Amino acid sequence: MAIGLELTINDTTDQGGRYLTWAATPCQLRVSAPDGAVQPIPVTISTGAGSRGRLEFRMSRDGQAAGQLRAELPVDGEAVAFFVSGRFGSPSVDDGDTHIEIRNRDTGAVLSSVPVMVRIRKNANLLRPAERDRFLSAIARLNNQGQGLYQNYRDTHVDNTRLEAHGRHGFLPWHRAYLLDLERELQRIDPAVTIPYWRFDQPAPNVFTAAFLGTTGTSGFARFLPSNPLRVWTTDGQIGILRRPFFEPGTSAAHDDNGQRVRREAVIVGFRGPFSTLTGPFESNPHGSAHDSFSGHVSAIGSAVRDPLFFLLHCNVDRLWAKWQWFNRRFDPQDPGTYQFNGAAGTANATRIGHNLRDTMWPWNGDTRNPRPATAPRTPFPDSPVTHLPGPAPTVGSMIDFQGLGPDAHHLGFDYDDVPYQPE
Amino acid sequence: MDPEEYRRQYATEIAQVAGPDQAAMTAMEPDAAVALIGDTGTAVDLRLAAIDAARFDATSHPEVIASLLAVLGNRADEPAVRRAALGALRENTFRVAAFRQYAPDYLNTLRGILDDPNQQLRERVVEVLALENDEYTQRRLLDGLENPEVALVAPQRALQLLGYDLHAEHYELLRDFAGQDTDPAARNTALRLLAADGASADLFARILQDRSQDLGARALSGVALSSLAPAEFSSVAEEIVLDDTDDDDLRATLLTALSHGTARPERADLAERVLAHASTPELTRAAEQYAQAAPAEAEETTDG
Numbered sequence: 001m002a003i004g005l006e007l008t009i010n011d012t013t014d015q016g017g018r019y020l021t022w023a024a025t026p027c028q029l030r031v032s033a034p035d036g037a038v039q040p041i042p043v044t045i046s047t048g049a050g051s052r053g054r055l056e057f058r059m060s061r062d063g064q065a066a067g068q069l070r071a072e073l074p075v076d077g078e079a080v081a082f083f084v085s086g087r088f089g090s091p092s093v094d095d096g097d098t099h100i101e102i103r104n105r106d107t108g109a110v111l112s113s114v115p116v117m118v119r120i121r122k123n124a125n126l127l128r129p130a131e132r133d134r135f136l137s138a139i140a141r142l143n144n145q146g147q148g149l150y151q152n153y154r155d156t157h158v159d160n161t162r163l164e165a166h167g168r169h170g171f172l173p174w175h176r177a178y179l180l181d182l183e184r185e186l187q188r189i190d191p192a193v194t195i196p197y198w199r200f201d202q203p204a205p206n207v208f209t210a211a212f213l214g215t216t217g218t219s220g221f222a223r224f225l226p227s228n229p230l231r232v233w234t235t236d237g238q239i240g241i242l243r244r245p246f247f248e249p250g251t252s253a254a255h256d257d258n259g260q261r262v263r264r265e266a267v268i269v270g271f272r273g274p275f276s277t278l279t280g281p282f283e284s285n286p287h288g289s290a291h292d293s294f295s296g297h298v299s300a301i302g303s304a305v306r307d308p309l310f311f312l313l314h315c316n317v318d319r320l321w322a323k324w325q326w327f328n329r330r331f332d333p334q335d336p337g338t339y340q341f342n343g344a345a346g347t348a349n350a351t352r353i354g355h356n357l358r359d360t361m362w363p364w365n366g367d368t369r370n371p372r373p374a375t376a377p378r379t380p381f382p383d384s385p386v387t388h389l390p391g392p393a394p395t396v397g398s399m400i401d402f403q404g405l406g407p408d409a410h411h412l413g414f415d416y417d418d419v420p421y422q423p424e
Numbered sequence: 425m426d427p428e429e430y431r432r433q434y435a436t437e438i439a440q441v442a443g444p445d446q447a448a449m450t451a452m453e454p455d456a457a458v459a460l461i462g463d464t465g466t467a468v469d470l471r472l473a474a475i476d477a478a479r480f481d482a483t484s485h486p487e488v489i490a491s492l493l494a495v496l497g498n499r500a501d502e503p504a505v506r507r508a509a510l511g512a513l514r515e516n517t518f519r520v521a522a523f524r525q526y527a528p529d530y531l532n533t534l535r536g537i538l539d540d541p542n543q544q545l546r547e548r549v550v551e552v553l554a555l556e557n558d559e560y561t562q563r564r565l566l567d568g569l570e571n572p573e574v575a576l577v578a579p580q581r582a583l584q585l586l587g588y589d590l591h592a593e594h595y596e597l598l599r600d601f602a603g604q605d606t607d608p609a610a611r612n613t614a615l616r617l618l619a620a621d622g623a624s625a626d627l628f629a630r631i632l633q634d635r636s637q638d639l640g641a642r643a644l645s646g647v648a649l650s651s652l653a654p655a656e657f658s659s660v661a662e663e664i665v666l667d668d669t670d671d672d673d674l675r676a677t678l679l680t681a682l683s684h685g686t687a688r689p690e691r692a693d694l695a696e697r698v699l700a701h702a703s704t705p706e707l708t709r710a711a712e713q714y715a716q717a718a719p720a721e722a723e724e725t726t727d728g
Contacts, residue, residue, distance in 0.1 A: 088425050088427055089425040140684040145647075145685045145686045146620075146651065147651065147686050159557070162520040163520060166518060166519065166521065167518075167519045167521030167523070167524075219580065225706055226643075226673045226677040226710060227676055227679075227706050227710040229680060229683075229684040229713075231647075232647045232677070232680055232681045232684055232685050234647065236620075237590075237619050238587055238619055239616040239619045242584055256514075256515075257511065258510075260511050264441065266438045266441040270438035280481060280484075280519065280522075281480040281481060283519050284479065284480055284481075284482075284515045284516055285479070288515040288516070288518035288519070289515050292514045292515055295548070300555035301518065301520070302556075303555060303588055327431070327434065327438075420427035420430055421427070422427040422431070
């Protein structure tokens with residue numbers, strides 16, 4: 001008989017909760033079988049040997065991060081609480097490739113080694129082939145040749161739903177929710193998958209390949225290797241993805257057919273003004289410019305989701321907003337510099353419904369009354385084993401503090417490889 | 425990496441990289457921009473710079489949008505300036521609510537370019553209008569397919585553009601293109617667009633099994649059949665996949681359709697038998713994916 005320990009991560013002992021980001025994730029460790037011990041058991045909690053990702057530990061959510069933590073575990077089963085996070089710059093590359101290791105400080109014996117994954121959204125151009133293939137397989141399965149759940153996302157982002165998601169301040173929060181919704185469905189298929197981002201202000205020679213998002217075919221349709229799941233991609237009852245870039249993806253940043261390039265990351269992230277003066281120009285360029293750097297499906301709102309590139313493009317849009325938030329410390333939803341319309345539709349100084357901080361967002365709220373669209377293809381918002389947030393009907397405000405930096409806040413379960421978690 | 429150190433490094437990078445572009449986040453004064461954009465006597469690069477500066481907040485300034493539309497619609501103006509105006513307008517259409525008031529004039533200006541002598545601009549605008557599901561443009565495309573003398577674009581391109589807003593009444597026309605062999609590019613596009621047409625299932629089955637057919641057409645027919653008639657597809661596809669005298673890329677494509685399409689993989693031994701003789705990396709890879717996708721219970725029934 002050996003000492004038994006029970007580790008709770010993200011409020012669950014299930015394997016489904018063992019996915020970490022850079023944000024502080026709540027853990028509880030307790031002795032489940034003391035094996036005759038009568039004194040508290042002194043332990044060290046650290047990253048296990050051979051782990052691909054690296055971990056950091058804190059005693060409180062906003063405390064100082066350290067590579068290891070010392071604790072005394074009561075033998076009566078009382079839990080010791082702490083926080084774990086991925087160490088910025090050291091994500092996982094595979095499911096369970098990183099371990100939380102608990103050692104007895106007196107004997108040096110490993111009492112427990114729990115596999116976890118530091119699951120981070122990454123630059124698509126830098127993905128390992130196995131990471132790339134997992135994403136492609138998951139999204140192809142979700143689409144199921146146009147007969148799967150992907151159709152719901154297709155139906156959500158169409159011409160007659162434009163006003164819910166575009167042209168006003170809710171543009172960025174709405175698309176953050178939309179990405180997270182899709183990512184959670186992909187993770188139900190393969191929990192190791194995240195949406196990669198296409199950094200459109202840099203060349204992406206590894207993205208627009210036949211093994212990934214396709215090369216440009218003479219026909220105008222993207223070309224794929226025979227084994228690429230996108231080879232059988234079908235939407236709206238039609239085979240293939242119509243897409244032709246106006247730029248050379250292997251050597252150039254995105255630009256339109258007149259050479260007008262997308263605005264660079266440094267310009268967006270370095271913008272010091274409030275959100276209200278950022279969002280409009282941001283929506284036009286780089287967002288609109290990135291869409292408009294192609295002909296084909298992805299170049300118009302009503303058809304863009306037919307091309308899975310849409311989600312990599314928007315993942316980068318969201319990353320830029322996240323990085324702007326981090327660099328300018330804009331996570332407090334009540335700060336007018338973070339978001340302008342902090343009330344609800346129908347109150348003083350409010351904007352259109354769905355774009356105010358306290359408004360719930362269509363389609364997840366199921367609201368099909370005028371002026372909302374007549375149908376709601378995605379409702380409710382999917383739950384996740386790592387967090388119950390943002391709940392079934394997310395508000396605009398619930399998308400702001402995605403890392404859970406505010407008081408009593410909680411992360412939403414995603415992070416970017418180049419946006420740190422940095423409590424005040 | 426320490427986040428605070430990362431922040432310091434990033435601030436330095438931003439200061440070095442963003443400097444000149446940062447000013448562009450603040451749009452040029454609308455009056456100054458309009459004066460430059462519309463002045464055909466001004467050097468092209470200055471007018472392009474004015475469009476560049478005005479585009480970022482154009483929807484807030486009707487006079488800027490009006491000047492961009494005027495330039496775009498002026499056949500006598502410089503093509504580069506007209507294309508830049510189109511790009512700026514396109515970019516602003518993504519600000520849906522703010523652009524809505526300009527949409528009618530924008531679409532009318534675009535329709536006027538369908539017969540523009542500038543081919544590059546014309547072909548771009550045809551697609552922009554097709555993406556807007558513009559009925560006038562759809563009618564012009566259909567007219568061109570019936571009478572090549574009035575065609576806006578080649579048949580293959582016209583079919584692609586109609587595909588943005590395909591209706592059931594287009595299927596008969598598509599079947600005509602799918603049945604001909606004088607324009608393979610148009611034929612393959614028609615096959616792609618017919619993938620939801622139940623009446624074409626027999627056609628797809630015939631093409632897939634006919635080794636004299638173009639390989640691209642066979643592959644497309646296989647993919648279409650896999651969603652239209654999964655059971656029939658599985659049967660035909662398995663036969664082809666096991667035939668090592670048939671084309672390896674086609675076999676790999678069919679395996680991919682079996683493992684990632686609506687026709688579920690059923691024969692666990694299929695991958696094993698392909699892998700025993702696979703001669704190309706793609707076929708090997710597709711077979712391995714099939715093996716991963718095959719359900720466990722199927723592994724017990726290897727005869728088929």
